[in-house]
Amino acid sequence: MTYSRWDANGNVYLLTDERELTPERVRQEVDGADGILEVVSADGAAVEIVVWNPDGSTAELSGNGTRIAAAWLAERTGEEEIRVRVGTRVVVARILEGGDVEQEIGPVDVGEREVVAGIELTPVSVGNPHAVVLGDPQEIRRIGPLLETNPRFPERTNVQVAHVDAPGRVRARVWERGAGETASSGTSAVAVAAATHSDGDVVVSFPGGDLHVRLSGGHAWLTGPARRIA
Numbered sequence: 001m002t003y004s005r006w007d008a009n010g011n012v013y014l015l016t017d018e019r020e021l022t023p024e025r026v027r028q029e030v031d032g033a034d035g036i037l038e039v040v041s042a043d044g045a046a047v048e049i050v051v052w053n054p055d056g057s058t059a060e061l062s063g064n065g066t067r068i069a070a071a072w073l074a075e076r077t078g079e080e081e082i083r084v085r086v087g088t089r090v091v092v093a094r095i096l097e098g099g100d101v102e103q104e105i106g107p108v109d110v111g112e113r114e115v116v117a118g119i120e121l122t123p124v125s126v127g128n129p130h131a132v133v134l135g136d137p138q139e140i141r142r143i144g145p146l147l148e149t150n151p152r153f154p155e156r157t158n159v160q161v162a163h164v165d166a167p168g169r170v171r172a173r174v175w176e177r178g179a180g181e182t183a184s185s186g187t188s189a190v191a192v193a194a195a196t197h198s199d200g201d202v203v204v205s206f207p208g209g210d211l212h213v214r215l216s217g218g219h220a221w222l223t224g225p226a227r228r229i230a
Helices: 023-029 063-077 137-148 186-196
Strands: 004-008 011-016 036-043 046-052 081-086 089-095 100-107 114-116 119-125 129-134 158-166 169-176 180-182 200-206 209-216 219-225
Touching: 004 063, 004 219, 011 063, 036 063, 046 063, 063 081, 063 089, 063 100, 063 186, 063 219, 100 186, 119 137, 119 186, 129 137, 129 186, 137 158, 137 169, 137 180, 158 186, 169 186, 186 200, 186 209, 186 219
Parallel strands: 011 036, 046 081, 129 158, 169 200
Antiparallel strands: 004 011, 036 046, 081 089, 089 100, 100 219, 114 119, 119 129, 158 169, 169 180, 200 209, 209 219
């Protein structure tokens, strides 16, 4: 199969528009990337993708992945506003000057804090599941696998350990379901912002760089880079 290779804030994805992927093939061909984006259809200013995790499972949504898909279609068509569908979720993306992409992610649901496996967390849904833990981000490799497969989350969960440095600024590391620790995650940035702030602008700093989240009335917008690297 033919792939292009893309980077979104340290998250590296392969992208293909050849519809031949299976879980086994994904595991064989992911080649150290954080996942594969399979283009189902592309028409004008709209694209539909499947987000494959390295273990061959699929994700309901990927903020970095949808940003890459928007940049890929914009490169082909010159469109500046693109609708990206992943399953039942549609993300509206706008290409900004300088190469960043702003996305209207949509509704975010923040649950009540709870304790799972002795760890206090806030469950957040961004169309996919998240467990946000406040603490030292260096603890992600201990906490991440412990919560990802906990029976509390029958479909498994993405995990973030976050520290609020100041109002509107948070440091975090992420353990992605089906991928392990990654340099960043778009939906994780939204989950972390929503778990720590009610509204307004929040910068979430991952090892891969900063992502910008805007929260208003239970909805989220996400801005960050996406670029082809091969």
